[in-house]
Amino acid sequence: MPRVVSLFFPHLATDRIRRHGEGAGAVPADQPLVAISRKGSKRWISAADTTARKLGLRIGMPASKAQAMIAGLVMVEAAPAEDAAALERLALYVLRQYSPVVAIDGADGIVMDTEGADHLHGGEAMMISGLVNRLRGRGLTSRAAIADSWGAAHALARILTAETTIVPIGGIASVVMPLPIHCLRLAAETVQGLRVMGIDTVGQLSAMPRAPLTLRFGPEPARRLDQLFGHIAEPIDPIRTPELVEVCRAFPEPIGAAETIAKYIRRLVGRLTAKLETRGLGVRRCDLVIDRVDNTRQCLRAGLAKPVRDPARLSKLLCDRIEQIDPGFGIERMTLVAIMAEPLEEKQVASSLAEEEVVDVAPLVDILGNRGQRLYRVTPVASDVPERAVMRIGPTAAETGASWVAKWPRPSRLLAKPERIDVIAVLPDQPPVVFTWRGKRRRVKRADGPERIFGEWWLRPREMQAVRDYFVVEDEQGERYWVYRAGDGIDPETGSHLWFLHGVFG
Structure with missing residues (x-):
């Protein structure tokens, strides 16, 4: 079953202005900011940030009235084209990092199909919370x-005030019934006509007979209801740019056998690599x-690494x-897209018998990584504090040039905390004479320090x-530990003088 994520940006225009400082320079976070649209001599608010909304400003309010209400209001000319470009850049970012199927949803949102992709980010909850947090870090x-x-995710992202909302599989009906009908992406005149009839919620609309509803308002309300409940498919047309290298194959007769799918995958890969070669990627x-x-x-x-x-x-x-592909009643089209491509230089392999062959582990890293394994290696960092003297880097990242400090022995296992x-x-x-760790008392036989x-x-x-x-320290069983006292043992300002165990020697 498809799982669709709708990402809604309620303050896209003002966030973009604050982030780039366009027109208003660096606007303080506590200062109200609005974007102003104009048509002839008429000027009105087209976007308002949270601070401005709390002060009573609303979309569509005349600019002169807003300026009279709030002293020091920052007013910037609206730039819909720049907002659209910013949204497209965000969609491309989501496409590269989260899901193969991403599209722009209106002027203020992004939609993506995450079926089979959430496990790469620790599950649905961690995936969307991590995405929201990363976007918050970008302002x-x-x-x-x-x-x-799509319909349910779109409605919930715009109606509910929670940062993240997860509807369990098969649980749409119990969540969307109380939602107002304007969340159905219907035309404004249709929504107004339904409200005149006393229909305000999705539950009331879904309880109406379809025939008179279609006779009066056309097929759109019924179609939107079916899309909301997932009764009819609403495919997402993925965003594509000229920079993306893409090849596709349509089949006159649908295919479904694993051998046939593998054959055409190899053909698509051959065509894709040929295109990449012409671009040096x-x-x-x-x-x-x-x-x-x-x-x-x-x-x-x-x-790939x-x-x-x-x-x-x-x-x-x-x-x-x-084996993860379910062909259903058949596959009619396959598309292979290079979402991320980088310059690739051909290197000549040394043929000298005197040179030692260097084994490339990148193929193994790719196989394990695509099975959902999180791979990394550790590298030294110039720091005397033990927990800061190491950090994780990619399995094929370049060497940092730092080296391990070997003045004193270090444990083979350093505790995370x-x-x-x-x-x-x-x-x-x-040194300690006796210490108790994890409920077990240990007597120290030897110590160094x-x-x-x-x-x-x-x-x-x-x-x-x-x-x-x-x-x-070494206990009676011959096990060695790395312990420390916080402080110099004399001056309380140097530490609490409490003892901690930081590592275990192998």
Whole structure:
């Protein structure tokens, strides 16, 4: 069953103005901002931010009245073309990062089909909450809703005030019945006519007989209701730009056998790589879009660690996932799109017998990554604080040039967060004699230290005097641990003097 996400930007115009500082410069967040449209001598508000709305300004209000109501109101000329361009850039961002099927939904929204794509982002809840949070970090206010149909997701994202809304599979009917009828994407005169008849909600409209409804208002209300409840399909036409490299194949007779699908995948990959070669590009992410005869669509996404133009490698990544394709009553069209492509330079492989062959792990990384595995490697960071001395990078990322500090031994396993332990020790610089960790009491037989580590005062002022004294301790069973005391054991300003276990030696 398809799962559709509707992303709504209630303040797209004003968010764009604040983000880029167009016309008004840097507008403070607490200062009301509106966009003004004009026709001849008439000027009115076409967009207002949250602060302006709280002060009583509304869309359509004359600009002179708004200016008289609020002193210091920032008024910027509306730019619908720039708003549309910003929305298109956002749609392309979502297309590359979240789903193969993304389209612009009106002048203030984006719609995407996330069937089979949510698991790559930790599930539906994490996917849409992460998307909303990333957009907020870019200075954009958004609301997202996910449901079984485009109509339901569109309505919920615009009616409800929650940042994220998730409708369980098959749960549309219980959620949309109380919604007002203007959420059905009907013409304004149709909505007004229904309200004259006393119909205000989706539930009231769905209870009406279809024949008289169609006779008076035409087929549109019934069609929108069916789209809302998911009774009829509403395909999403994916956004495409001239920069995207795309190949497709339509079939006079629908296909469905796995062998046939694999054959045409290999042919499409061959055509795609030939196009990429003419442009000097390699693909980093490609989408296989499958259109079925029942007017539904399925998608497969393959990501690569490095730009690739090898037909055999791309074909294997896609063909290995053929079992995920449900051909239904048959496939009538297949499209392969290079969503992300980067310049690719051909490199000559050394043929000298004296040179050691370098094994490329990128193919293995691609196979594991497309199975949903999160791959990374660790690299050293120039920091004395242990938890900051390492960070995760991509499995094929370039070397950072940093090296590990080997002055003192470090544990093979560093805990994600130091754990509090109860300790008996002689202050100020003696190691523990006995400590209790995770409910088990351990007597120390040997110890080495202390190794004093100072806080990074140039990053945080509160670390100016903070210190840690680390000890390597060994218990009666021969197990070794890395523990530290917060503080120097004398001055309370240097730390709490509590003890923590930070790592375990293998």
